[in-house]
Each structure stands twice: as structure tokens, then as C-alpha cells.
Amino acid sequence: MRVMVTGGLGFIGSHLVRWILNHQPEVEVINVDSLTYAGNPENLADVKDNPRYRWRRISVSDSLALNTLLDESPVDAIMNLAAESHVDRSIQSGVPFMETNVLGTQVLLEAARSHGVKRFLQVSTDEVYGSLGPDGLFSETSPLAPNSPYSASKASADLLTLAAFHTYRQDIIVTRCSNNYGPYQFPEKLIPLFVTNGLEQKPWPLYGDGLNVRDWLHVEDHVRALWMVLQSGSPGEVYNIGGNNEHTNREIAHALADLMGLPYSIIVPVADRLGHDRRYAIDANKIRRELGWQPEVSWSQGLQDTVAWYRDHRGWWERIKSGTYLQYYRNQYGVL
Ligand code: NAD
Ligand code: TDX
Numbered sequence: 001m002r003v004m005v006t007g008g009l010g011f012i013g014s015h016l017v018r019w020i021l022n023h024q025p026e027v028e029v030i031n032v033d034s035l036t037y038a039g040n041p042e043n044l045a046d047v048k049d050n051p052r053y054r055w056r057r058i059s060v061s062d063s064l065a066l067n068t069l070l071d072e073s074p075v076d077a078i079m080n081l082a083a084e085s086h087v088d089r090s091i092q093s094g095v096p097f098m099e100t101n102v103l104g105t106q107v108l109l110e111a112a113r114s115h116g117v118k119r120f121l122q123v124s125t126d127e128v129y130g131s132l133g134p135d136g137l138f139s140e141t142s143p144l145a146p147n148s149p150y151s152a153s154k155a156s157a158d159l160l161t162l163a164a165f166h167t168y169r170q171d172i173i174v175t176r177c178s179n180n181y182g183p184y185q186f187p188e189k190l191i192p193l194f195v196t197n198g199l200e201q202k203p204w205p206l207y208g209d210g211l212n213v214r215d216w217l218h219v220e221d222h223v224r225a226l227w228m229v230l231q232s233g234s235p236g237e238v239y240n241i242g243g244n245n246e247h248t249n250r251e252i253a254h255a256l257a258d259l260m261g262l263p264y265s266i267i268v269p270v271a272d273r274l275g276h277d278r279r280y281a282i283d284a285n286k287i288r289r290e291l292g293w294q295p296e297v298s299w300s301q302g303l304q305d306t307v308a309w310y311r312d313h314r315g316w317w318e319r320i321k322s323g324t325y326l327q328y329y330r331n332q333y334g335v336l
Helices: 011-023 041-047 063-072 087-092 095-114 149-168 190-199 219-232 249-260 285-291 299-312 314-322 324-333
Strands: 002-006 028-032 053-056 077-080 119-125 172-177 179-181 204-207 213-218 238-241 246-248 267-270
Touching (some): 002 011, 011 219, 028 063, 190 204, 190 299, 190 314, 204 249, 213 219, 219 285, 246 249, 299 314, 314 324
Parallel strands (some): 028 053, 077 119, 172 238, 179 213
Antiparallel strands (some): 213 246
């Protein structure tokens, strides 16, 4: 079996590629990643010479390049993770989000259809459901009500994917996962930003009152779920994935400070994110019941291991934060 993973040089994509190569010895992986600021070949340095792995530097919105690749190397399935993924960047400008997340998904769907790709998995997010009050959970039938340019682009991609099922009976599945954390997460996101700032004795910018709630899941639990859904999910269905692990941002800041032996004074309240969603929480009963998935990494162990990973991989995030990784890219792969 051959699988195309898009966005495989990013945070979740790199874990997924590694997991497949390590756990599915019959599966070949083609990684389609255009290497934006968020992609990093270092994330897959340990598998780059694996004969079952190839990376092609192609944008998912480049129809010609994608179709040529699929002509040359047919695949059985596409797992679409390529995205602009950071909400704060989408508030600065939504244009790249529309190009990759919306147009790119449509290009991929059409390429999959014209090449007879058997299954298409769209990796989406709980943010498409919008914001919850203090109670309740998002189920797969909750209405889509995205609030940021990022989440609106992801919701658009979900609708395009579901439309391909209804219109063409194309074999597609959509997954909607809660916030991930773990190694190799780009240090613009809450947990790696705070951990790496802590290691540099820099302040932790906590947005607003710090009481926004997210439902956190270790990235390894997410990628296992993605593989289970690809193998055993039903066509045309949506599967929520979540850790049943809600925390306010302030609780996370305190937990990280405790783990790192830092005073709470490192936490500095700053202006709130525009349109900041108050609470996300996922009802993941469908995937638990139908596919037998459940999270395996506990929050306390996962957070401790994540802090240790950033402590032990200083070079990885220092190159990112200093910008020298971009210089490295330009030398290795041409102008970005
Ligand atoms: P990331 O930003 O770490 O990585 C994105 C990857 O996509 C990068 O390697 C980048 O180079 C690549 N990419 C961007 N534009 C591309 C394009 N046009 N063509 C090809 N490649 C392109 O993102 P992530 O956090 O790993 O998220 C992966 C997916 O999972 C996204 O679709 C995101 O919406 C979804 N998701 C993320 C989370 C989370 O907490 N991080 C939660 C739920 C869902
Ligand atoms: O410096 C910060 N200070 C802060 O208080 C940052 C970067 C974030 N925050 C808050 C905003 C959110 O309430 O922390 C929470 C988490 O923020 P992010 O790490 O930016 O994640 P979020 O906006 O929740 O979105 C993430 O989860 C869903 C991913 O980035 C998305 O790609 C995914 O779809």
C-alpha cells in the first residue's frame, strides 16, 4: 500500500509519517510538503533514508505538479494535513490560509478523484465548531460556526470534502481533533512557546484573562486515531478526536511553571487575541465506540515528556527561533 501524507514536515504530519513507517511495514509514504516556515526537514531526519519514504516539495494548491506526481506514483490513500495552522497568523492575513487550506483541499480532492485514489482523509479541527459556553461538548453533528480566518478556512475544506462524497460518492472521511501537544510543535503555539521561553528566561504572554479552555491530546494519540480512521472509518463520515482533557490556559501555565521550577511571575498577561474562542471540548464517543480508539498518553506524563524533549532538543528550537533554519533552507532547497 502507498499513502500520500501532505504536510508531513510539520508537527502532526511528521509524527504521522514516522508512526506509519515504524508500525506499518508494508506501507510506503510519499510526503507532499511545500516547506513553508512551519515545515522542517529536521523533523523527519531519522527516516529520510528509509526506502519506503519520499518527500516531494510540492504545494497542495499546485494542480499540475500534484497530478504529475500521481501519474508517476499512484497512491491508495491521501491523508491531508498540509495547512496554514496558526490562528494568530490568520488574524494578520487570511490569504495563505485560503490558498492552502481551501484551494489546496479542492485541488487534492479532484486529483484524488481523477486518479482513482481509494480513500481521502481530511484532517480537520475542533475549531470549525466555533466556541462553547461553560457546558456542553462538540459532537459530529454540532453546527459549523467558525470564528477566525483559520477556522473558517478549515470549515470550508470540510464542506468541500463532504460535498465530494455527496456529489461523486468519493470515498472521503473527515476527522476533527482537539489541541495537540508534544515534540516538534512549532514554538509559536502555546505549550512550545512557553516551554522554550522558560528555557530562555523570557516571559510567557498569557492572552486576556487566561481562562480560555482547550481540550488537549498528545500528538501520538492523534496519529494513531488517524490511522485507525483511515483503515476502518466509514465513507462520508466525520470522526471527532479528543482527549477529554480540558484545561484553562492559566492552569497550563501554572503546570508548566511547576514542572520547570519557574516562578508564576514569568506569566505576563497581555492583550487578548481578537475574537478569541472561549472554550473547545470534544465528544469523542463515536471513534471510541465504533473504532475502539482511546488516548493512551496521560496528560501529566505527556506534559512532563514534552518539557523534557524541548530541554533536550535546544538546537532544534533555537534554530527556529533565531531564524537560522530559514537560512539553512535557502541554502539547501533554494529561495522560499
Ligand atoms: P504545522 O503548521 O505544524 O504544519 C503544517 C505543514 O504543512 C508544514 O510542514 C508546512 O510546510 C506544510 N504546508 C503548508 N502549506 C502547504 C502547501 N500549500 N502545500 C504543501 N504543504 C504545505 O501544522 P500541524 O499543527 O501539524 O497541523 C497539521 C494539520 O492538523 C492541519 O491541517 C491542522 O489544521 C490540523 N490540526 C492541528 C491541530 C493542532 O493542535 N496542531 C489540531 C487539530 C487539527
Ligand atoms: O502566546 C500565547 N498565549 C496564549 O494565551 C499563545 C500562542 C496562545 N495563547 C492561548 C490562545 C489559546 O486559547 O493559548 C490557547 C492555545 O493557543 P494556540 O496554541 O495558538 O492554539 P489554538 O488557537 O487553540 O489552535 C490550535 O488548536 C487547534 C492549533 O494551532 C490549531 O491548528 C488547531 O486546529
